[in-house]
Amino acid sequence: MLKRLTPVTSPVTLERAKNHLRVEIAEDDDLISGYLLAATAFAEAHVALIFTPADFELTFDGWSECLDIHPAPVTGISRISYLGAAGGWADMEDNSYWFCGKRWGARIGFYAAESLPVLASRPGTVRVYFSAGYDDGLDLPPPPQAAQAILMMVGHLYANRETVVVGSGINVNQVPLATMTLLDQIRIYR
Numbered sequence: 001m002l003k004r005l006t007p008v009t010s011p012v013t014l015e016r017a018k019n020h021l022r023v024e025i026a027e028d029d030d031l032i033s034g035y036l037l038a039a040t041a042f043a044e045a046h047v048a049l050i051f052t053p054a055d056f057e058l059t060f061d062g063w064s065e066c067l068d069i070h071p072a073p074v075t076g077i078s079r080i081s082y083l084g085a086a087g088g089w090a091d092m093e094d095n096s097y098w099f100c101g102k103r104w105g106a107r108i109g110f111y112a113a114e115s116l117p118v119l120a121s122r123p124g125t126v127r128v129y130f131s132a133g134y135d136d137g138l139d140l141p142p143p144p145q146a147a148q149a150i151l152m153m154v155g156h157l158y159a160n161r162e163t164v165v166v167g168s169g170i171n172v173n174q175v176p177l178a179t180m181t182l183l184d185q186i187r188i189y190r
Contacts, residue, residue: 010040039153050133059127074106078129
């Protein structure tokens, strides 16, 4: 199970979103900020990528030869904790595992897999704490499709504030080559 430990942030600033929407008033700032976060969370979930730095906890039901870590890009492992057979949580030594991070995923392996600690016999006994997300400071900027798709979703949410359209003779059409097409270009399929 994946648990996000830090709040969602958007790679798109409020100022950029307001320019995109052609909004000059400050009264809608909270509304637009909420749309930015919702659009970012949707886009991140759809593509299995994190657009700004964030911390996560990923829970496994036991050891395996390698642990696949997602969402991407994984930028570092903080610690690996396990629930031992005696019932207490402990952390793995940093030198007992290796980490291979890539833009599209990461993997953790263990140097002495045959001598891993015995775990409690219940689910959720291994927890990996890690950082993920694109970061301009690490020379790892988010794909440009991400920001554009987020802006398009914010524009849609701002213009259509309800879940239904009421009226006679209303035609609703999806714009070709729009949000989902942009996101599908960067989506990681697992």
